[in-house]
Amino acid sequence: MTVTPVIPRAICSRLGWAVTDAWVITRRDLAHWARQPGAVIANTLLFPVMIVLMFGYLLGGAMTVPGGGDYRDFLMPGMFAMTMVFGIGATLATVSADAARGVTDRFRSMPMATSAVVVGRAAADMLNSAAALAVLAGCGLLVGWHPHHGMACALGAFGLLLLLRFAFVWIGIYLGLTFYPNPEAVTAVRTFEFPIGFLGNPFVAISTMPAWLGAIALWNPLSSTVSAARQLFGDPIGAHASWITNHAVLMAVAWPLLLIAVFFPLSLHRYRRLSH
Amino acid sequence: MDAPAIVCEDLCKRYGTVAALNGFGLVAPEGAVYGLLGPNGAGKTTAVRVLATLLCPDSGRAEVAGFDVTSQPDQVRARIGLAGQNAAVDEILSGRQNLVMFGRLYHLPATVARRRADELLGQFGLADAGSKPVRQYSGGMRRRLDLAASFIVAPRVLFLDEPTAGLDPRGRNEVWESIRALAASGTTVLLTTQYLEEADRLADAISVIAAGRVIAAGSPDELKSLTGGDRIDVVLREAGDLIPAARLLQVQLGADVSLDHDTRGLSVPVTDRLAALTHIVRSLQDENITAEDIAMRRPTLDEAFLHLIGQQPPGDTASESSTQPAEVNTP
Numbered sequence: 273m274t275v276t277p278v279i280p281r282a283i284c285s286r287l288g289w290a291v292t293d294a295w296v297i298t299r300r301d302l303a304h305w306a307r308q309p310g311a312v313i314a315n316t317l318l319f320p321v322m323i324v325l326m327f328g329y330l331l332g333g334a335m336t337v338p339g340g341g342d343y344r345d346f347l348m349p350g351m352f353a354m355t356m357v358f359g360i361g362a363t364l365a366t367v368s369a370d371a372a373r374g375v376t377d378r379f380r381s382m383p384m385a386t387s388a389v390v391v392g393r394a395a396a397d398m399l400n401s402a403a404a405l406a407v408l409a410g411c412g413l414l415v416g417w418h419p420h421h422g423m424a425c426a427l428g429a430f431g432l433l434l435l436l437r438f439a440f441v442w443i444g445i446y447l448g449l450t451f452y453p454n455p456e457a458v459t460a461v462r463t464f465e466f467p468i469g470f471l472g473n474p475f476v477a478i479s480t481m482p483a484w485l486g487a488i489a490l491w492n493p494l495s496s497t498v499s500a501a502r503q504l505f506g507d508p509i510g511a512h513a514s515w516i517t518n519h520a521v522l523m524a525v526a527w528p529l530l531l532i533a534v535f536f537p538l539s540l541h542r543y544r545r546l547s548h
Numbered sequence: 549m550d551a552p553a554i555v556c557e558d559l560c561k562r563y564g565t566v567a568a569l570n571g572f573g574l575v576a577p578e579g580a581v582y583g584l585l586g587p588n589g590a591g592k593t594t595a596v597r598v599l600a601t602l603l604c605p606d607s608g609r610a611e612v613a614g615f616d617v618t619s620q621p622d623q624v625r626a627r628i629g630l631a632g633q634n635a636a637v638d639e640i641l642s643g644r645q646n647l648v649m650f651g652r653l654y655h656l657p658a659t660v661a662r663r664r665a666d667e668l669l670g671q672f673g674l675a676d677a678g679s680k681p682v683r684q685y686s687g688g689m690r691r692r693l694d695l696a697a698s699f700i701v702a703p704r705v706l707f708l709d710e711p712t713a714g715l716d717p718r719g720r721n722e723v724w725e726s727i728r729a730l731a732a733s734g735t736t737v738l739l740t741t742q743y744l745e746e747a748d749r750l751a752d753a754i755s756v757i758a759a760g761r762v763i764a765a766g767s768p769d770e771l772k773s774l775t776g777g778d779r780i781d782v783v784l785r786e787a788g789d790l791i792p793a794a795r796l797l798q799v800q801l802g803a804d805v806s807l808d809h810d811t812r813g814l815s816v817p818v819t820d821r822l823a824a825l826t827h828i829v830r831s832l833q834d835e836n837i838t839a840e841d842i843a844m845r846r847p848t849l850d851e852a853f854l855h856l857i858g859q860q861p862p863g864d865t866a867s868e869s870s871t872q873p874a875e876v877n878t879p
Binding site: 292296307308373378380388548 | 597632637640641681704
């Protein structure tokens with residue numbers, strides 16, 4: 273006996289479908305946490321913590337922050353932002369694995385909301401990153417870092433970091449849907465995560481760099497978010513005067529919005545291209 | 549008689565200069581197991597992807613369960629199941645979690661989705677492995693879970709793209725049994741395969757596809773008879789008798805005799821099997837030629853397939869030639 277699911281026609285019930293479908297996809301990711309907590313902790317939580325300890329204690333002794341201040345205070349906002357960068361690889365890996373293994377096709381052949389696959393993915397990644405930020409902040413408190421300007425500013429800083437992560441979600445989805453047929457390219461893209469960080473200000477102050485490198489680092493969208501977070505947390509910003517650093521909070525909103533404006537349509541386009 | 553479950557007419561799909569589908573057409577009646585048989589790159593997967601609403605054709609028309617795949621994809625999706633070449637399930641989740649998740653995406657209420665997951669795990673012989681992560685499953689178990697996932701709402705039409713590729717014989721048998729059970733429940737199955745045995749065992753009707761178009765269609769028996777009728781195979785005791793025996797049979801039966809020196813075997817196409825058999829036995833005895841074995845057999849699907857594919861000009865030139873499909877049986 274065959275059964276046929278009913279397709280809703282009214283707009284509000286279709287919207288309801290889209291939301292529940294996306295939530296099912298998000299819950300799939302949360303179920304991964306429960307299924308293999310070890311892997312999640314190692315990949316998304318332990319790695320940033322390890323880098324904080326490495327940079328904070330092993331290399332930190334040799335680091336001086338231009339304009340004064342403690343290096344670990346300088347480092348923490350940088351590490352928060354780096355965790356958002358590592359998220360590109362996480363999104364890319366899941367999206368390309370699903371597409372390569374036919375899971376995406378199975379979703380596309382089912383009577384579910386088309387948007388749910390990407391929206392559910394984005395929601396899961398945002399939850400993952402929020403959890404990673406919380407753990408990293410806890411780790412920061414343990415090494416002596418703490419927000420100086422109160423709760424509201426701290427939440428604002430975390431909000432800007434998550435906004436950057438939201439932009440990276442669409443870059444990750446776009447790259448995943450572009451490179452999924454070949455796993456080597458996926459790995460290659462992931463190796464660019466660190467250079468993105470080093471070509472910015474998460475680890476060292478821009479004023480210590482040669483002028484040409486400093487210019488690149490200054491215009492790295494990551495740098496604006498890091499500078500804005502440093503200002504909002506009241507951490508040392510590494511004495512660098514330029515228009516873009518002076519308007520760091522504005523730029524930390526503008527850059528991600530620009531990236532979203534570019535990569536959101538691109539990733540939707542890629543998703544639709546799957547049927548061509 | 550219901551409307552056909554699948555109808556497609558003149559489907560074309562190009563990738564650059566390669567025509568993956570080039571005037572592909574097919575009519576599958578409701579409730580049948582329909583086999584799509586062809587070599588690698590013949591366009592089988594492209595055809596399934598178009599029918600399962602995953603790919604837009606450049607031109608042509610396709611209907612599944614009475615709905616157009618390009619203009620009413622939601623209606624088609626509500627009535628189909630798809631199991632692709634690799635088991636498209638979540639490796640980290642358990643088999644049961646996978647089925648519940650897919651059930652929820654078919655908008656079954658949570659309790660119904662859980663009950664259905666347990667039913668399917670039982671039906672596909674996965675009840676014991678239900679709570680294990682899929683990563684620990686064997687190849688056959690994964691494919692069965694994949695089949696179960698495509699059967700959550702018991703679809704009108706089920707697309708199976710090479711469901712047993714890469715499985716060992718045991719896994720293949722398990723999957724075959726599951727497919728038979730699904731077909732028995734009234735679902736129309738479109739199965740692509742490059743294994744002739746699989747098409748022979750499972751399909752009620754077969755389309756042979758090459759270079760993006762159907763070159764022959766009919767029941768397995770009808771396709772076999774395309775290569776000619778029955779054959780009689782004779783194995784001789786003495787290799788030296790091979791040539792004289794072949795000459796003898798050629799004269800007496802007036803048919804082309806093929807020789808195999810390695811096995812000391814002769815093979816003759818025949819029309820009246822029993823009369824020819826008696827005739828051959830008597831003629832060989834008269835000439836004092838000793839046969840070790842004589843067997844009557846129908847042509848295999850392999851022979852039919854090689855015969856059909858062999859008639860195709862190689863490469864893309866097939867698309868320019870005006871060969872009409874050898875339509876044995878129009879359903």
